Amino acid sequence: MTAEGLGKNGLSKERLRLWLRMLRVTRQVESELRERLRTEHDSTLPRFDVMAALYAAEEGLKMNELSKRLRVSNGNVTGIIDRLVEDGAVERIAIEGDRRATRVCLTVAGRETFRGMAVEHERWINALFEGVSEEDAHHIGELLHRLPASPNDAN
């Protein structure tokens, strides 16, 4: 409301602190997850994310939808899917009536693989977030809801 934006602004500084902490925690957790996916499942975080999105979508997704849902570039998805196809975890299926688009699906093996990873993933998160009570988790979750985010999807 007042003439903000200059030099010492407590609110601004506090928000900056919050951001730096979020960044630190997020990177730490991502690093842990990456490490475990690598050593225990010979996989990566991006692959896990893609598989999670596909697992949730019973009928698979178009490349289009996938990149929108994950909020990453379309070219990015192309590469990750390429590798998942090599692994035999995913298949590209032609869409009849539109030869531009492709539908991408987990294979049976892919679904099986993902289930194994997902169970552990939840355990890892649960352990990493030990020290956060259910109430706090809920509370922070609600607050985060106000924070910048594209205005769509349930998450």
Added chain:
Amino acid sequence: MTAEGLGKNGLSKERLRLWLRMLRVTRQVESELRERLRTEHDSTLPRFDVMAALYAAEEGLKMNELSKRLRVSNGNVTGIIDRLVEDGAVERIAIEGDRRATRVCLTVAGRETFRGMAVEHERWINALFEGVSEEDAHHIGELLHRLPASPNDAN
């Protein structure tokens, strides 16, 4: 209280939700910052992070310390510094008494450049985190303190 730990565990699910939200918000904010650093300062987030660390360390840092402080691999830092040196923002200075190590410093131009970016950076964060009051920012910050993180540094 109850028999937790199997299948449907409210606490575990709530923590997972929290994690997914943090991830979403963090990625969104990073994406915004990246975009603005790119278009308005012809720079990147990793470069900004490195410059911030160097700016805070009056006498510069060894590659070593830099990678520890930023929690990224040493090879990673090498590449970013290479590019910052090309830009003329950073210089490598020999350490007398140890020809293995190098001290890395912002140049005068580099310090100047960074100041400009930092002012805007704080503004951007402040705008992105509009909707979070000073009290909430402080509160979440405290809660995040309990979350996984290497046990060092002020942040």
Added chain:
DNA sequence: TGTATAAAATTCAAGCTTAAAATGTTTAAG
């Protein structure tokens, strides 16, 4: 002294990420 070990940094291969350009396909307008 000589040599093994540790330390600091770089290099390397592989993969992730983006923005922008290119390719191929569909749809709509005239």
Added chain:
DNA sequence: CTTAAACATTTTAAGCTTGAATTTTATACA
């Protein structure tokens, strides 16, 4: 029917990131 615009995807170039291997220098110790 033809052509312009819109769409879905892939390709490309540049940069980020990691873990592992390599190079160079310092230290310890026999």
